[in-house]
Amino acid sequence: MGIFSGLEDxxxxxxxxxxxxWYGLGGPAEYFIRPQTTEQLKRVVQRCTENGLRMYVMGFGxxxxxxxxxxxxxxxxxxxxxxxxxxxxxxxxxxxxxxxxSKLVLxxxxxxxxxxxxLTGIPGSVGGAVRMNAGGNFGDFGAVVETVTLMDKGGKVFxxxxxxxxxxxxxxxxxxxxxxxxxxxxxxxxxxQVLRTVKEIWIYKxxxxxxxxxxxxxxxKNPAGASAGALIDKAGLKGLRIGGAVVSDKHANFILxxxxxxxxxxxxxxxxxxxxxxxxxxxxxxxxxxxx
Numbered sequence: 001m002g003i004f005s006g007l008e009d010x011x012x013x014x015x016x017x018x019x020x021x022w023y024g025l026g027g028p029a030e031y032f033i034r035p036q037t038t039e040q041l042k043r044v045v046q047r048c049t050e051n052g053l054r055m056y057v058m059g060f061g062x063x064x065x066x067x068x069x070x071x072x073x074x075x076x077x078x079x080x081x082x083x084x085x086x087x088x089x090x091x092x093x094x095x096x097x098x099x100x101x102s103k104l105v106l107x108x109x110x111x112x113x114x115x116x117x118x119l120t121g122i123p124g125s126v127g128g129a130v131r132m133n134a135g136g137n138f139g140d141f142g143a144v145v146e147t148v149t150l151m152d153k154g155g156k157v158f159x160x161x162x163x164x165x166x167x168x169x170x171x172x173x174x175x176x177x178x179x180x181x182x183x184x185x186x187x188x189x190x191x192x193q194v195l196r197t198v199k200e201i202w203i204y205k206x207x208x209x210x211x212x213x214x215x216x217x218x219x220x221k222n223p224a225g226a227s228a229g230a231l232i233d234k235a236g237l238k239g240l241r242i243g244g245a246v247v248s249d250k251h252a253n254f255i256l257x258x259x260x261x262x263x264x265x266x267x268x269x270x271x272x273x274x275x276x277x278x279x280x281x282x283x284x285x286x287x288x289x290x291x292x
Contacts, residue, residue: 003031003051007043010034017066017075020058022123023216025263026066026292029056029075036080038180042155045177048074049153055177056292059128060100063217063289068263071292076178078127083180088113092146093184097127101134109198114189115144117197121205123217127179132288133167138201142167147183150176170221170288210250214257219270220285228285229253235276242269267291 004011015032018024031053035041048055054073058064078084083098086107093113095104101119104126108116118139119129128134133142147161157180166173205211220228232238232252240247244261247269248254255266274285 003047003053004033004044007033007040007047010036010040010044015075017058017061017071020077021061021064021066021216022214023061023065023257023263023266024214025068025257025261025266027068027070029071029073031074033074033076034079035076035083037082038151038157041076041078041151041178042157044074044076045151045153045155049155055153057127057178059098059125060123062123063128063132065216065263065266065289065291067267067292075292078125078178078180091186091188093186094181095126095184096181097125097130097179099126100124101126101129105198108186109191109194112189112191112194113186114194114197115184115186116141117194117201118143120198120201121209121211126182130172130179130182131174132170133172137204140167140169142172144184144186145182146185148174149180149182150174151178151180152176208251210248210254210256213248213254214261215248215254216289218253218288219255219273220253221288223283223285226283227253231277231281231283231285232273235273235280237273237276240269240272242272245269247273 012032015029017029018026033044035044056075058075058077078098083096085096086099087094101124105116105119118135122134129141133140149159151157222228229252237247238249238252243265244258245265246256248256277283277285
């Protein structure tokens with residue numbers, strides 16, 4: 001393991017990534033790395049850059065499909081304590097990239113802070129939520145993010161803040177490889193009222209999404225002025241199956257992984273959905289999930 005000499009205690013090779021994703025599919029990572037400090041992360045990043053090794057940043061694996069053959073390069077996961085803590089200063093919150101979204105939402109409820117309710121029921125990490133501006137019908141994360149601390153491929157740490165920081169639908173203008181934390185600006189609110197809102201959103205999602213299944217959330221982004229799920233439904237694709245992958249009957253923008261499913265089953269089904277929607281509605285569906 002010459003590339004990572006001196007860092008052997010945080011590096012594993014041929015690591016099975018399937019157990020780290022909600023789909024539970026896919027092959028191994030060439031290197032799986034869990035830095036314990038920002039300094040260690042910097043060393044890992046510099047080694048990867050010097051050796052031309054591709055880097056992937058893994059959150060909670062909730063909107064991710066790993067290909068059956070696995071991933072060549074370094075999959076880096078920020079799960080140690082320095083990357084998971086959440087600090088409160090009045091109405092401001094600094095949430096580290098590896099912190100869990102559900103924990104952030106519930107802690108804000110307890111403290112009577114409003115602004116992140118839209119993230120209710122969205123699995124994943126703070127870093128992932130910033131990267132894809134997580135949200136839905138009830139709002140987006142970017143509305144409350146003021147500043148983001150980043151690390152580039154050279155290991156340099158810097159900040160990006162609004163108005164330079166621009167959030168859009170399922171994206172943000174961040175090109176740096178690593179998000180380290182996000183500073184949020186929230187509003188004081190009645191904890192009971194915030195909790196009621198969270199419960200309402202949760203009930204809505206429970207009734208409209210196949211929550212207790214193996215899936216990776218919405219597969220496609222909504223096209224401008226349209227719903228990807230509605231287009232897939234109108235194309236008559238609910239229940240369409242390839243191998244162990246099937247389009248959900250409850251929400252057509254979800255692909256479920258059932259017994260015997262492979263990543264190839266899912267990607268094949270994705271291609272058929274894109275083709276059928278293009279043929280019937282002349283709409284090019286764009287992926288919301290990541291495929292490695």
